[in-house]
């Protein structure tokens with residue numbers, strides 16, 4: 001099985017702090033991590049490879065520092081890594097980002113499965129996975145919480161997956177090649193092995209820019225992005241909450257008095 | 264050239280742009296702003312902040328069509344077995360308001376099999392036109408076939424706005440539609456308004472887990488598409504006198520995409536109320552101590568007809584299924600009331616619930632971060648507080 005995992009480097013939200021003076025995000029010194037959902041995508045890809053043999057390619061689009069995410073992916077069992085890095089890519093919205101990733105996948109070719117995280121923790125859009133699938137005309141199964149069975153000896157190859165919904169899950173039969181996005185419940189990611197870390201440090205990372213993928217500059221970056229951010233602001237903070245302390249019975253009576261009108 | 268630049272002759276080095284940059288990409292070098300292009304996310308916040316017009320953001324977009332030929336505000340009427348998702352009624356209320364500002368009509372798109380009664384319900388809830396495609400191919404949702412059906416309708420009727428609920432189905436489906444049609448999509452909006460001069464949709468959504476809000480537009484592409492977070496906007500009322508038209512269209516069954524085959528749907532929640540639909544959620548955290556104590560949270564939930572949520576710590580300990588987890592790696596919820604019991608309020612939990620209208624926290628540690636976002640905080644032992652609270656609520660119910 002040839003599997004491509006799309007990973008995104010994001011700021012570690014545990015570190016996100018708000019500057020009380022300006023009410024803006026402090027990003028200086030904030031550590032970067034692999035988007036938490038993408039860790040499950042990597043793990044699932046590596047597990048499939050271990051079960052059925054094959055190879056796993058990690059793909060990321062991002063600034064130069066995103067290379068460290070690819071090294072981490074390599075230390076977790078990914079076989080090769082591709083870094084899409086070009087100033088022309090900057091400012092891409094989800095439409096343009098998914099086009100760039102799709103063009104890279106066209107160049108990688110012959111994959112059976114593309115795995116993305118459910119959503120990225122910085123943008124929370126959950127659009128890039130389906131976007132890639134649409135650009136490549138692949139079928140998609142989003143919010144996958146389990147891969148039940150995989151048949152690689154049929155034509156086409158087939159997989160049965162569980163797709164998480166608001167009130168349960170649905171079972172879907174998916175013809176490969178396909179794209180899935182995964183939720184946390186799908187697995188428990190492993191920690192990198194020492195050997196993995198050593199070899200990841202030395203591994204070669206393939207870098208592709210605009211000229212390596214078949215794409216017109218006008219389709220990507222700010223120009224190719226249908227959406228524009230017009231304003232960024234901090235949400236109005238909750239007006240000072242009321243805190244009740246003391247004898248439980250008293251506290252409960254006070255609380256019920258306060259909330260009785262909204263219940 | 265696509266990009267951003269500082270016009271150094273105009274820059275006075277005041278540093279205002281440094282403060283507004285959410286990416287910390289600007290530095291002052293020799294009293295001039297310098298943008299680190301590897302960090303810059305090209306959001307344009309600095310451009311608006313600069314009093315000297317010293318920062319320029321260039322974009323030359325391709326305009327996709329004659330924009331003025333697009334009319335109407337559409338809502339994707341998500342349904343399962345003929346039952347319309349309640350978020351659709353919230354969308355219809357919003358659509359009505361947007362349509363009034365744009366002087367146009369409200370449309371609803373209804374796909375499925377044997378769903379005529381749902382079409383009438385949509386009209387009572389404010390749809391002026393219902394586009395109905397009844398086909399065995401659409402009986403169960405698949406993104407591929409639903410996309411085909413909707414892009415067909417869009418090509419024929421050209422709506423200027425399409426709204427869908429930010430549900431698992433809505434988010435996956437409209438992502439596919441937006442890419443197929445080459446138009447902009449803003450996910451998980453909490454606010455929608457019309458810019459009355461430019462006649463465009465202004466979409467407001469949280470980013471970075473609700474730490475900042477972003478306003479997004481898509482002025483040069485139609486339709487403008489958004490998914491909307493559940494429970495943020497009020498539902499439209501039922502008005503049985505409202506008249507509407509049902510427009511039936513056919514699905515091209517020869518073009519059916521069978522690459523994803525629906526096999527089965529399995530319902531799975533321990534409480535009767537579903538998290539994303541719930542007006543009230545009672546969540547438990549590690550402060551419950553052990554699995555069996557979740558019963559306490561469930562009892563409080565029952566007393567309030569609420570859904571049961573959880574922090575990740577409890578899910579990881581196997582006290583409750585993952586489908587109840589709230590937070591960054593679980594669900595984002597936005598109920599009217601969120602009650603956190605024995606939850607410390609780590610940022611990964613907060614990002615999933617801090618947009619709730621009223622937050623109540625019960626925790627024995629007065630320093631717990633959850634109190635920072637709580638409208639009402641109770642400092643105390645949950646094993647004492649919750650039983651008393653249940654009793655008080657039951658007494659209140661009996662007295663009214």
Ligand SMILES: Cc1cc2nc3c(=O)[nH]c(=O)nc-3n(C[C@H](O)[C@H](O)[C@H](O)COP(=O)(O)OP(=O)(O)OC[C@H]3O[C@@H](n4cnc5c(N)ncnc54)[C@H](O)[C@@H]3O)c2cc1C
Pocket residue numbers: 036547548549550551573574575576577588589590591592593594604605606607608609610611612615625626627628631643644645646
């Ligand atoms: C990448 C990543 C993603 C994550 N995603 C999520 C997520 O989606 N959702 C999530 O919830 N977490 C998530 N977490 C975990 C998060 O950081 C916290 O570890 C978790 O939320 C803590 O759960 P808790 O509040 O139940 O437990 P704790 O932090 O242990 O808090 C227990 C609280 O209970 C109180 N308490 C104890 N006994 C009592 C009593 N008798 N009465 C009253 N109060 C009592 C204590 O004072 C304490 O504040 C994530 C972490 C990471 C690293």
Ligand SMILES: Nc1ncnc2c1ncn2[C@@H]1O[C@H](COP(=O)(O)O)[C@@H](O)[C@H]1O
Pocket residue numbers: 006007008035037038041059060061062094097101115116117118119120121123124125126127128129
């Ligand atoms: N820049 C990127 N590079 C690689 N993969 C990405 C990128 N952005 C998003 N993805 C993938 O798309 C998923 C959803 O991201 P988003 O649509 O931004 O919420 C992520 O979990 C990744 O798997």
